[in-house]
Amino acid sequence: MSRPRILVVGAGFAGVACVRRLERRLTGREAAISLLSPFAYQLYLPLLPQVASGVLTPQSVALSLRRSEKHRTRIIPGGAIGIDTDAKVCVVRTITGETETEPYDHLVLAPGSVTRTFDIPGLAEHARGMKTLAEAAYLRDHVIAQLDLADASQDEAERAARLQFVVVGGGYAGTETAACLQLLTHNAVRRYPRLDPNLIKWHLVDIAPALMPELGPKLGAAALAILRRRGIEVSLGVSVASVDDENVTLTDGRVLPCRTLIWTAGVAASPLIGTLGAETLRGRLLVEPDMTVPGLPGVYALGDAAAVPDLAKGEEGAICPPTAQHAMRQGKVIADNLVATLRGERTRPYSHKDLGLVVDLGGLDAVSKPLGVELHGMPAQAVARAYHWAALRTNVAKTRVMTNWLLNAVAGDDFVRTGFLASKSGTLRDFEYTDAYLTPDQVRAHTASLRAGTS
Numbered sequence: 001m002s003r004p005r006i007l008v009v010g011a012g013f014a015g016v017a018c019v020r021r022l023e024r025r026l027t028g029r030e031a032a033i034s035l036l037s038p039f040a041y042q043l044y045l046p047l048l049p050q051v052a053s054g055v056l057t058p059q060s061v062a063l064s065l066r067r068s069e070k071h072r073t074r075i076i077p078g079g080a081i082g083i084d085t086d087a088k089v090c091v092v093r094t095i096t097g098e099t100e101t102e103p104y105d106h107l108v109l110a111p112g113s114v115t116r117t118f119d120i121p122g123l124a125e126h127a128r129g130m131k132t133l134a135e136a137a138y139l140r141d142h143v144i145a146q147l148d149l150a151d152a153s154q155d156e157a158e159r160a161a162r163l164q165f166v167v168v169g170g171g172y173a174g175t176e177t178a179a180c181l182q183l184l185t186h187n188a189v190r191r192y193p194r195l196d197p198n199l200i201k202w203h204l205v206d207i208a209p210a211l212m213p214e215l216g217p218k219l220g221a222a223a224l225a226i227l228r229r230r231g232i233e234v235s236l237g238v239s240v241a242s243v244d245d246e247n248v249t250l251t252d253g254r255v256l257p258c259r260t261l262i263w264t265a266g267v268a269a270s271p272l273i274g275t276l277g278a279e280t281l282r283g284r285l286l287v288e289p290d291m292t293v294p295g296l297p298g299v300y301a302l303g304d305a306a307a308v309p310d311l312a313k314g315e316e317g318a319i320c321p322p323t324a325q326h327a328m329r330q331g332k333v334i335a336d337n338l339v340a341t342l343r344g345e346r347t348r349p350y351s352h353k354d355l356g357l358v359v360d361l362g363g364l365d366a367v368s369k370p371l372g373v374e375l376h377g378m379p380a381q382a383v384a385r386a387y388h389w390a391a392l393r394t395n396v397a398k399t400r401v402m403t404n405w406l407l408n409a410v411a412g413d414d415f416v417r418t419g420f421l422a423s424k425s426g427t428l429r430d431f432e433y434t435d436a437y438l439t440p441d442q443v444r445a446h447t448a449s450l451r452a453g454t455s
Contacts, residue, residue, distance in 0.1 A: 009109050048173075079092065163185075223361065
């Protein structure tokens with residue numbers, strides 16, 4: 001008999017944790033494992049703001065999927081754009097642009113999330129994101145380019161516009177991005193004697209009434225105080241009404257002359273979930289406590305794309321937040337459940353008590369809440385960096401990150417533009433390819449011949 005085929009979609013925290021556990025627990029004769037990802041690395045997403053600010057190099061947070069000499073997982077270089085659960089195939093767009101089908105017996109869906117956007121005039125054309133490694137690398141180039149262009153300009157209005165930056169989103173990504181990039185421009189302006197440091201303005205905007213409410217009022221207020229002490233203007237209860245290539249208009253009527261809008265206003269589940277036609281909760285796939293998808297035999301879902309019941313919270317209807325610590329642990333539990341299924345054993349539900357949150361604001365500033373203990377300042381920074389360092393999967397990544405941190409602490413920033421994607425606008429639509437996914441009807445049309453062959 002042929003081996004059961006396990007297909008894992010996505011090489012984020014959840015997908016990689018699942019594959020690593022499967023490789024350890026299953027023999028090569030028990031199953032064939034495939035991992036579908038357009039990139040041959042796992043991105044350590046929480047450290048992206050430090051890539052954008054130049055504290056870390058892009059390679060430091062891109063953990064290779066091929067470091068292990070013992071891995072036997074087949075890595076498929078492409079992205080899933082549709083799934084036909086009747087035919088048990090995944091429609092794949094390879095990195096060469098070709099469309100193929102990949103059959104499976106057991107499917108693990110961990111496609112992650114995309115930047116959540118709204119129907120705001122000009123947003124897709126002018127906003128820049130912070131969800132991918134390419135976006136972070138591009139954003140660093142873009143911010144330094146604004147300093148270069150402002151320094152060379154003879155037009156005072158253009159100077160002011162290029163030195164005004166707007167970040168939308170008061171969650172972890174937005175707060176850390178604003179804090180780290182503000183520190184970058186604050187340090188860089190010393191190398192631009194023609195620029196007035198007072199012209200550099202950073203705005204953090206969020207529609208919510210509080211900054212990072214998950215931290216609690218005390219730490220949220222501490223983070224707010226740190227940002228305002230640095231000169232970042234924080235506007236809560238406000239969002240963006242429209243944006244063009246020269247201005248950002250806020251919902252409170254203010255018009256900010258600006259060439260840089262960074263959009264980090266939350267995430268949405270991968271559009272791949274919409275191709276299944278299964279029940280969802282706020283865009284995330286509804287799953288059982290053991291992370292099986294009701295009505296779809298052999299299909300599991302986890303991470304950002306799944307509404308996994310949070311049993312540890314003890315509240316009816318509670319859903320696990322889309323964080324790395326949950327994703328990694330869910331991946332391990334799904335792997336164990338797959339092994340149990342293959343061996344005719346019982347599966348188990350997922351349950352994990354949140355270990356806390358860390359927010360690195362750059363320099364010596366941070367706020368953290370490990371195991372419910374509220375910290376800020378240097379103790380919080382030590383906890384934040386220790387947590388991230390320990391969570392990195394490979395010793396090579398740990399060495400690179402620690403070396404980068406030490407080098408930055410001793411030598412400071414290096415304000416160099418690499419020219420990355422200089423010919424592109426670098427907006428949201430340039431990086432996340434959300435228009436690549438098929439509709440359920442298109443998926444069925446694509447796999448019709450396969451279903452006909454099995455009928």
